[in-house]
Amino acid sequence: MMYRWxxxxxxxxxxxxxxxxxLNFRYKLKERPDPYFIVLACFVLSIxxxxxxxxxxLLGQLYDGLSELGLGALFCRLALFAVAMxxxxxxxxxxxxxxxxxxDIEYLLLFPVRPCDIFTSKYIAVIMFCYxxxxxxxxxxxxxxxxxxxxxxxxxTYISAAAILxxxxxxxxxxxxxxxxxxxxxxxxxxxxxxxxxxIVYFAGGVICGLLSNGQIDEKQxxxxxxxxxxxxxxxxxxxxGFHPVLKLLCIILVAVFIGGYYYLxxxxxxxxxxxxxxxxxxxxxxxxxxxxxxxxSYFKKEYQTFFRNPVYVINGLxxxxxxxxxxxLSFRISAxxxxxxxxxxxxxxxEFSFYAVLFAIAVIALTSAINVVASSSFSREGASFxxxxxxxxxxxxxxxxxxxxSTSISMMGIIMNCLIFKVYFHYGLIxxxxxxxxxxxxxxxxxxxxxxxxxxxxxxxxxxxxxAIKQNVNVVLSILLCIAISIGYFFxxxxxxQNGFPASGVITFLLCSVCILILLVCKGIASxxx
Amino acid sequence: MLEVSGLSFHYQPHVPMLTDLTFSVLDGxxxxxxxxxxxxxxxxxxxxxxxxxxxxxxxxxxxxxxxxHPIRYKKQINYVSDSHDIYNNLTGKEYLNFIAxxxxxxxxxxxxxxxxxxxxxxxxxxxxxxxxKLSHGTKQKIAIIASLVxxxxxxxxxxxxxxxxxxxxxxxxxxxxxxxxxxKSVLFSSHILEICENLCDKIVIMxxxxxxxxxxxxDNPSYISxxxxxxxxxxDVPMEQGFSIKQNNE
Numbered sequence: 001m002m003y004r005w006x007x008x009x010x011x012x013x014x015x016x017x018x019x020x021x022x023l024n025f026r027y028k029l030k031e032r033p034d035p036y037f038i039v040l041a042c043f044v045l046s047i048x049x050x051x052x053x054x055x056x057x058l059l060g061q062l063y064d065g066l067s068e069l070g071l072g073a074l075f076c077r078l079a080l081f082a083v084a085m086x087x088x089x090x091x092x093x094x095x096x097x098x099x100x101x102x103x104d105i106e107y108l109l110l111f112p113v114r115p116c117d118i119f120t121s122k123y124i125a126v127i128m129f130c131y132x133x134x135x136x137x138x139x140x141x142x143x144x145x146x147x148x149x150x151x152x153x154x155x156x157t158y159i160s161a162a163a164i165l166x167x168x169x170x171x172x173x174x175x176x177x178x179x180x181x182x183x184x185x186x187x188x189x190x191x192x193x194x195x196x197x198x199x200i201v202y203f204a205g206g207v208i209c210g211l212l213s214n215g216q217i218d219e220k221q222x223x224x225x226x227x228x229x230x231x232x233x234x235x236x237x238x239x240x241x242g243f244h245p246v247l248k249l250l251c252i253i254l255v256a257v258f259i260g261g262y263y264y265l266x267x268x269x270x271x272x273x274x275x276x277x278x279x280x281x282x283x284x285x286x287x288x289x290x291x292x293x294x295x296x297x298s299y300f301k302k303e304y305q306t307f308f309r310n311p312v313y314v315i316n317g318l319x320x321x322x323x324x325x326x327x328x329x330l331s332f333r334i335s336a337x338x339x340x341x342x343x344x345x346x347x348x349x350x351x352e353f354s355f356y357a358v359l360f361a362i363a364v365i366a367l368t369s370a371i372n373v374v375a376s377s378s379f380s381r382e383g384a385s386f387x388x389x390x391x392x393x394x395x396x397x398x399x400x401x402x403x404x405x406x407s408t409s410i411s412m413m414g415i416i417m418n419c420l421i422f423k424v425y426f427h428y429g430l431i432x433x434x435x436x437x438x439x440x441x442x443x444x445x446x447x448x449x450x451x452x453x454x455x456x457x458x459x460x461x462x463x464x465x466x467x468x469a470i471k472q473n474v475n476v477v478l479s480i481l482l483c484i485a486i487s488i489g490y491f492f493x494x495x496x497x498x499q500n501g502f503p504a505s506g507v508i509t510f511l512l513c514s515v516c517i518l519i520l521l522v523c524k525g526i527a528s529x530x531x
Numbered sequence: 532m533l534e535v536s537g538l539s540f541h542y543q544p545h546v547p548m549l550t551d552l553t554f555s556v557l558d559g560x561x562x563x564x565x566x567x568x569x570x571x572x573x574x575x576x577x578x579x580x581x582x583x584x585x586x587x588x589x590x591x592x593x594x595x596x597x598x599x600h601p602i603r604y605k606k607q608i609n610y611v612s613d614s615h616d617i618y619n620n621l622t623g624k625e626y627l628n629f630i631a632x633x634x635x636x637x638x639x640x641x642x643x644x645x646x647x648x649x650x651x652x653x654x655x656x657x658x659x660x661x662x663x664k665l666s667h668g669t670k671q672k673i674a675i676i677a678s679l680v681x682x683x684x685x686x687x688x689x690x691x692x693x694x695x696x697x698x699x700x701x702x703x704x705x706x707x708x709x710x711x712x713x714x715k716s717v718l719f720s721s722h723i724l725e726i727c728e729n730l731c732d733k734i735v736i737m738x739x740x741x742x743x744x745x746x747x748x749x750d751n752p753s754y755i756s757x758x759x760x761x762x763x764x765x766x767d768v769p770m771e772q773g774f775s776i777k778q779n780n781e
Binding site: 293294295298299301302305306309310383384385387388390391392393394395 | 580581582601602603605606608609610612614616617618619620621625628629630632633634635661
């Protein structure tokens with residue numbers, strides 16, 4: 001028994017290394033690192049340090065603020081709730097990645113390992129990652145609270161909560177994924193689609209229930225009761241927080257129960273036989289038709305087909321584009337009352353404020369379209385097929401422009417979504433929408449060109465799992481950071497212009513002209529890239 | 532005619548992969564590239580194809596230099612990779628059409644070029660399936676078919692027989708011979724000496740990033756097998772007494 005569990009944990013470690021190749025960076029430290037790696041490592045470490053420093057400060061200020069309001073006890077609840085939310089989102093991506101897109105099973109089945117052990121180790125790999133993220137997020141929280149309270153009971157609370165929280169978040173998702181995989185086995189098809197659909201339904205149901213039951217604070221509730229009802233990190237938290245510290249420590253035993261639960265789930269799905277089927281490709285004998293397309297159209301079509309036929313790229317590429325436009329009205333829906341939304345709508349259409357409303361909308365679009373993974377992974381996604389891009393008589397420069405055009409078309413979906421929300425929810429005028437769309441499209445084009453240029457210089461071509469091309473790609477991070485930095489620069493420039501009394505037309509003209517100039521400069525950068 | 536002269540390449544600083552490589556492939560010639568693992572065969576092919584940056588030396592195909600006229604050079608060349616990594620999310624038909632579009636091959640011509648190859652390799656029923664669902668050998672067949680759409684002057688293949696069934700190997704060999712008969716050049720690397728012996732007009736044996744020997748097989752006496760020649764050249768082991776090797780470059 002112990003030997004089997006030892007094997008399961010060894011498999012989990014191996015699976016983590018297979019699916020998340022950035023963990024293998026430590027092997028780079030054994031080799032002689034090249035200057036690029038050293039610069040990148042310093043850059044990443046400095047970003048992480050700055051982030052952690054501001055995170056610590058923010059937590060300290062939050063605790064001080066809550067203590068002044070007499071709500072110090074809420075600090076732990078809020079922190080655990082935030083971590084639970086983050087772990088929910090992270091575990092979704094981890095579960096989809098490990099269960100649907102990982103190819104490790106093909107190799108592991110060669111070994112004398114039971115399929116259900118492989119499955120259990122996949123669940124445990126997800127849990128291990130969740131623990132790592134949780135430790136990074138909760139450690140400062142624990143330090144701050146312990147520092148202020150000076151009582152060891154806070155440490156015990158955090159340790160036991162941290163031990164069981166990932167399991168409470170992941171286990172329902174694991175059950176859901178198991179059910180979907182079982183259905184996929186029976187249908188012998190649509191494994192990824194069923195899992196993704198199941199998770200979307202799960203979250204959509206949770207959000208809708210949350211909004212319907214606790215969306216607004218009404219007159220009968222005060223803030224504290226609303227928070228106690230709504231901000232619940234895990235189901236029995238209200239009882240848990242009142243437990244004696246020894247009892248809290250005993251709750252850690254639940255970890256073993258959950259791990260046993262994962263094993264039972266694995267046995268339920270596959271038992272002793274491995275049978276996760278993919279539907280066999282249908283064989284149709286049809287007459288070959290040859291369609292002649294220009295190189296640009298053909299390459300664009302190829303980009304479209306290779307992107308949209310890969311669920312990994314679709315989920316990761318379109319998630320930000322389709323989710324972020326809805327965050328704005330959602331945040332208003334949760335935090336604002338009906339009267340305040342009407343006030344906002346009145347401000348939008350008021351002549352003296354309409355221009356500021358336009359600038360705000362442009363800022364939202366510019367920032368949301370800066371978080372673009374499609375352009376900055378456009379060459380990396382070629383992977384082992386990159387040789388085709390170099391063989392064909394179509395220069396890399398032209399291919400880069402087509403890739404930028406494709407990713408801009410994806411960004412435009414988000415811009416259209418944003419404009420619809422501004423029009424329908426915030427009641428922007430048509431002229432306002434026109435200006436927002438024009439400037440937004442130019443910004444999106446600029447971000448996409450920057451992303452393509454960065455990825456073109458040093459594409460990440462060696463990956464086995466498609467998520468590595470997007471999520472574990474430094475070019476994506478660099479591109480997002482650069483675009484956000486430029487956006488911040490624009491923010492300060494426009495603020496300065498407004499302070500100095502520039503007219504609205506002057507500001508818009510400045511935005512249009514400067515973005516066009518930057519676009520030309522980036523195009524020149526792409527054109528000058530030597531193959 | 533392909534002319535490669537003075538080719539040198541490093542993957543890492545101070546660790547040369549290729550050193551002053553010079554050889555040519557004449558029109559109508561089938562040239563085999565042989566050598567141990569890691570001597571630089573694939574690197575040489577990748578440099579000829581423009582997949583790796585040219586550090587030193589020159590590569591010319593006909594009137595076009597890879598360095599000076601890359602697009603026109605690439606229009607005359609095509610490649611079959613050893614790794615069969617092609618666009619997995621496209622169907623076979625879509626991939627063939629895409630490659631034909633890139634080489635600007637008109638619809639009628641691609642029909643004429645593709646149809647006999649599709650029938651010869653018997654892949655009609657697989658062309659509507661996504662490439663990722665196809666077997667290793669079927670992917671290789673589709674890659675071979677796509678590589679002939681532009682009727683290249685130089686056809687480069689890296690370990691082309693790997694993964695192919697017996698019938699497909701026969702078809703491939705016939706294709707290589709027929710292309711040479713039409714005055715087109717074929718350059719391929721392989722570890723299967725029997726195939727090289729039957730197909731090639733010239734063998735280039737590489738060792739430690741350089742060409743050890745170039746052998747015109749037309750002039751090789753039939754009682755000396757290529758295996759014996761290869762082993763002697765690569766291992767510096769003299770053959771048994773009584774044999775003497777006549778090689779063009781000695």
